[in-house]
Amino acid sequence: MSVFDNIYRHRMARIAAFAPPVALAQPAVNVERIVDLARHAHERHAAVALFPELCITGYSLDDLHHQNPILDAAEAATRDLIEHSKAWRPLLLVGTAVRVHSQLYNCALVIHRGRLLGIVPKSYLPNYREYYEQRWFAEAPGALVESVRYAGQETEFGARLLFEAEDLPELRVHVEICEDLWAPNPPSLDGALAGATLMTNLSASNVTIGKARERAQLCQVQSFRCLGAYAFAAAGVGESTTDLAWDGQLTVHELGQSLAQSDRFNPDGTELFTDIDLERIEQDRIRFATYRDTAARAAERLRDFRRVRFALDLPLDTPIPTERAIDRFPFVPNDAARLDEDCFEAYNIQVQGLAQRLRSTGIKTAVIGVSGGLDSTQALIVTARAFDRLGLDRANILAVSLPGFATSDKTAGNATALIEGLGVTHKSIDIRPAAERMLEDLDHPYSEGKAQYDRTFENVQAGLRTDYLFRLANHHDGLVVGTGDLSELALGWCTYGVGDQMAHYNVNAAVAKTLIQHLIAWVARREEFGAPVSKTLNAILETEISPELIPSAADEPLQSTESTIGPYSLQDFNLHHAMRFGLGPAKIAFLAERAWSDRTRGDWPSHIAIDKQGEYTLEEIVRWLEVFCRRFFQTSQFKRSAMPNGPKVTSAGALSPRGDWRMPSDSSARVWMDELAALRRELGLPASSSGST
Structure with a gap:
C-alpha cells in the first residue's frame, strides 16, 4: 500500500x-x-x-x-x-x-x-x-x-x-x-x-x-x-x-x-x-x-x-485509506427509492424541455435518427412522451433508420421493434450508396476496394446521416432531435457538426451515459409504453455500446466504444469529480481506486442488473483518467462551445457554454498530464505510452 x-x-x-x-x-x-x-x-x-x-x-x-x-x-x-x-x-x-x-x-x-x-x-x-x-x-x-x-x-x-x-x-x-x-x-x-x-x-x-x-x-x-x-x-x-x-x-x-x-x-x-x-x-x-x-x-x-x-502533526508517510464510502456511479444514486425519484425527474425534465421547444416554435413534426443504441432510444421515448403531453399524433415523429457499412442485424432489429412499438412513422434510408459516392469523390482508398477504415471512412457515414436528418426536417417542416449525451460531449466522442453533436434541440445533452442506461431501465420497468416496448428496451440495454461505423467479420468482436475511450462507468466517475468539484487527477484516482477496487461492494439495488463492471486496477484507473484529461481539457471543448440547446438535468452540471461550463477551446491539458505522470512515478507504474500532453 x-x-x-x-x-x-x-x-x-x-x-x-x-x-x-x-x-x-x-x-x-x-x-x-x-x-x-x-x-x-x-x-x-x-x-x-x-x-x-x-x-x-x-x-x-x-x-x-x-x-x-x-x-x-x-x-x-x-x-x-x-x-x-x-x-x-x-x-x-x-x-x-x-x-x-x-x-x-x-x-x-x-x-x-x-x-x-x-x-x-x-x-x-x-x-x-x-x-x-x-x-x-x-x-x-x-x-x-x-x-x-x-x-x-x-x-x-x-x-x-x-x-x-x-x-x-x-x-x-x-x-x-x-x-x-x-x-x-x-x-x-x-x-x-x-x-x-x-x-x-x-x-x-x-x-x-x-x-x-x-x-x-x-x-x-x-x-x-x-x-x-x-x-x-x-x-x-x-x-x-x-x-x-x-x-x-x-x-x-x-x-x-x-x-x-x-x-x-x-x-x-x-x-x-x-x-x-x-x-x-x-x-x-x-x-x-x-x-x-x-x-x-x-x-x-x-x-x-x-x-x-x-498543529495536528499529520502522519503523511503512513498509508491511511479512507473510511468514507465512495459511490461508483455519482450520476446514479444507489438507493432504490432515490433512483426512482431521480429517474422520474430526469425523464420529465427531458420531456418538458422538448415539449416547450415544440410549443414555442409551433413545430408539430420531429425527426430523429434511431440506431438501436442507448442514446437514440432515450431520445425517441422522450420525444414520444413529449408528443403525448402536447396532444400531438405520434405519427408526426419521423424515426429514421440509416444503416451503414457496419450496422448489425441486432441493432437494426431493435430499432425497428422500438419504432413500431411506439407507433411512430418509420423511414429507412441506406446511406451506403451515398457514402460510396462521397468516398469516391474524395479519392478515398475504400472506393478502390481497399479496406481502409480511417476517420474519414467513419465520418462520411456520420455526416451523411446528419445531412439526411436535417434535410428531412426541412422537407417536413420538422425539428431534429439530438441524441448525443453528456459523457460523449465530455470526451469529444462525437463528430463535429453531426447528429451526436449537432441538432435543433438535444434532450440528452446533460445526461451521462450511466444515467441514460438507468432511465431506459426505469421506463422499461414501469412499462410506460407497454410490455412489448419494455422487452425491446431491455434488449437494447444488453447490447454492446458501439458506433457501428467499421465493419467486422462474423468471428470478430463488434467495434467497441469503451475499448477506445474507456469504460463509461469510470469516465462518468472522472467527469463528475472534475466538472462538479474541480478535483485534480491524483485525487480522482485516489477516489476511484477506493470505489472500484473492492469486489465485495454492492452499489446497486438488487433489482438493477446494469452494472456489469467488476473491478479496475489502479493502473487501469490511471490509464483511462489520462484519456479523460487529454480529451476533456485539451481536444474537445470546441465541440462543446458549439453545442445546441438542451435542458440541464442533474445538479452535477452540464457542459453548455451558456450554462455550467465555460473554457477556452484552445487550452492545454499540460498540468493534468504532468500530475498524472508524477502519480505514475510515485506508484511505480510504467510511463504512459501516449506522452504527457
Missing part, C-alpha cells in the same frame, strides 16, 4: 464521534471513558473527536449542576484529560459546565495535545417543554470576558471562536451546542461564513419518536446551507430516565449528503468514524457566488471571530 493512499495527502480529514455511557455525577469515571475513546480516535488517525454535551458530568443532573463538589470534580477530571491528551493527535471537543465570574455556562472544551485551546459556551438555552436550562446556565451573549482560567490553563472563552489546523489549512472547526442548531439563526451560519469548514454540535438531545430523523434533517440542511461538514453527537445510555430517554445518535453530513450514521440505543455506547472531503467543500465555496457575497455583506460582524491555531 502506497502513501498515495493517505487521506490527509488528499485534503480529507477523519472525524470521530462518540456517545459513551455516562456515569451521572461522576466526572472522574466519565473522563476515564473519554480518555479510552480519545486514544482509540488517535489510533484510528482521526483529526477531530467529538463527544456529547455535558458528558463529563452528565446532562440530566438538573439542580446538581449547581453543586460545587460536582463542578470541582469536573475541573479536576478535565486536568487529567488535558494531561492525557499530550500523546494524541485529535482535536477533542468535550462538554462540561464552567464557572466564569459568578455565572455557570454550558460549554464545550476544545483540547489538543495538552493545551486547552478554548472554551465555547452555549448560545441558546432551551427553556420550554421538558427543558429548563435557563434555571442553571447563563447564555453565551451575556459573557463579559474573552479569556478565563480553567483546569490550570488560561484560555480563550466565547462562542465566536474558530480552531484552525496549521498543517491542514482547509480544516477550520466551529463549535456549537445542542439547541444552537434548533435556533432560527444557528451560530454555525456565521461560523461557516467566517471560514469554518467543519461545524460540530455537542448535544444532549433527548429522544422521542421521530426525533432522530429531525436531528438528521437539521444537520443535513445545515451542512448544505453552510457548504460544509456538520458533525453531531447526542448523549446516550446512562443519562437519567426519570422523565426522558436518550439514544446516542451520531451523524456526519457533508454538503447536504449523509456520510455516516451511528446505531442508537446501544448499552455499550456508540461510535462513528468517517472522512470529510475538505477540498470538495473549498471548491464548492469558490464556485458558489452567493456564499462569497453573503460573507462579504456580513464582514463587519464576522471580524470579531477569534482564530486559534493548532
Whole structure:
C-alpha cells in the first residue's frame, strides 16, 4: 500500500464521534471513558473527536449542576484529560459546565495535545417543554470576558471562536451546542461564513419518536446551507430516565449528503468514524457566488471571530485509506427509492424541455435518427412522451433508420421493434450508396476496394446521416432531435457538426451515459409504453455500446466504444469529480481506486442488473483518467462551445457554454498530464505510452 493512499495527502480529514455511557455525577469515571475513546480516535488517525454535551458530568443532573463538589470534580477530571491528551493527535471537543465570574455556562472544551485551546459556551438555552436550562446556565451573549482560567490553563472563552489546523489549512472547526442548531439563526451560519469548514454540535438531545430523523434533517440542511461538514453527537445510555430517554445518535453530513450514521440505543455506547472531503467543500465555496457575497455583506460582524491555531502533526508517510464510502456511479444514486425519484425527474425534465421547444416554435413534426443504441432510444421515448403531453399524433415523429457499412442485424432489429412499438412513422434510408459516392469523390482508398477504415471512412457515414436528418426536417417542416449525451460531449466522442453533436434541440445533452442506461431501465420497468416496448428496451440495454461505423467479420468482436475511450462507468466517475468539484487527477484516482477496487461492494439495488463492471486496477484507473484529461481539457471543448440547446438535468452540471461550463477551446491539458505522470512515478507504474500532453 502506497502513501498515495493517505487521506490527509488528499485534503480529507477523519472525524470521530462518540456517545459513551455516562456515569451521572461522576466526572472522574466519565473522563476515564473519554480518555479510552480519545486514544482509540488517535489510533484510528482521526483529526477531530467529538463527544456529547455535558458528558463529563452528565446532562440530566438538573439542580446538581449547581453543586460545587460536582463542578470541582469536573475541573479536576478535565486536568487529567488535558494531561492525557499530550500523546494524541485529535482535536477533542468535550462538554462540561464552567464557572466564569459568578455565572455557570454550558460549554464545550476544545483540547489538543495538552493545551486547552478554548472554551465555547452555549448560545441558546432551551427553556420550554421538558427543558429548563435557563434555571442553571447563563447564555453565551451575556459573557463579559474573552479569556478565563480553567483546569490550570488560561484560555480563550466565547462562542465566536474558530480552531484552525496549521498543517491542514482547509480544516477550520466551529463549535456549537445542542439547541444552537434548533435556533432560527444557528451560530454555525456565521461560523461557516467566517471560514469554518467543519461545524460540530455537542448535544444532549433527548429522544422521542421521530426525533432522530429531525436531528438528521437539521444537520443535513445545515451542512448544505453552510457548504460544509456538520458533525453531531447526542448523549446516550446512562443519562437519567426519570422523565426522558436518550439514544446516542451520531451523524456526519457533508454538503447536504449523509456520510455516516451511528446505531442508537446501544448499552455499550456508540461510535462513528468517517472522512470529510475538505477540498470538495473549498471548491464548492469558490464556485458558489452567493456564499462569497453573503460573507462579504456580513464582514463587519464576522471580524470579531477569534482564530486559534493548532498543529495536528499529520502522519503523511503512513498509508491511511479512507473510511468514507465512495459511490461508483455519482450520476446514479444507489438507493432504490432515490433512483426512482431521480429517474422520474430526469425523464420529465427531458420531456418538458422538448415539449416547450415544440410549443414555442409551433413545430408539430420531429425527426430523429434511431440506431438501436442507448442514446437514440432515450431520445425517441422522450420525444414520444413529449408528443403525448402536447396532444400531438405520434405519427408526426419521423424515426429514421440509416444503416451503414457496419450496422448489425441486432441493432437494426431493435430499432425497428422500438419504432413500431411506439407507433411512430418509420423511414429507412441506406446511406451506403451515398457514402460510396462521397468516398469516391474524395479519392478515398475504400472506393478502390481497399479496406481502409480511417476517420474519414467513419465520418462520411456520420455526416451523411446528419445531412439526411436535417434535410428531412426541412422537407417536413420538422425539428431534429439530438441524441448525443453528456459523457460523449465530455470526451469529444462525437463528430463535429453531426447528429451526436449537432441538432435543433438535444434532450440528452446533460445526461451521462450511466444515467441514460438507468432511465431506459426505469421506463422499461414501469412499462410506460407497454410490455412489448419494455422487452425491446431491455434488449437494447444488453447490447454492446458501439458506433457501428467499421465493419467486422462474423468471428470478430463488434467495434467497441469503451475499448477506445474507456469504460463509461469510470469516465462518468472522472467527469463528475472534475466538472462538479474541480478535483485534480491524483485525487480522482485516489477516489476511484477506493470505489472500484473492492469486489465485495454492492452499489446497486438488487433489482438493477446494469452494472456489469467488476473491478479496475489502479493502473487501469490511471490509464483511462489520462484519456479523460487529454480529451476533456485539451481536444474537445470546441465541440462543446458549439453545442445546441438542451435542458440541464442533474445538479452535477452540464457542459453548455451558456450554462455550467465555460473554457477556452484552445487550452492545454499540460498540468493534468504532468500530475498524472508524477502519480505514475510515485506508484511505480510504467510511463504512459501516449506522452504527457
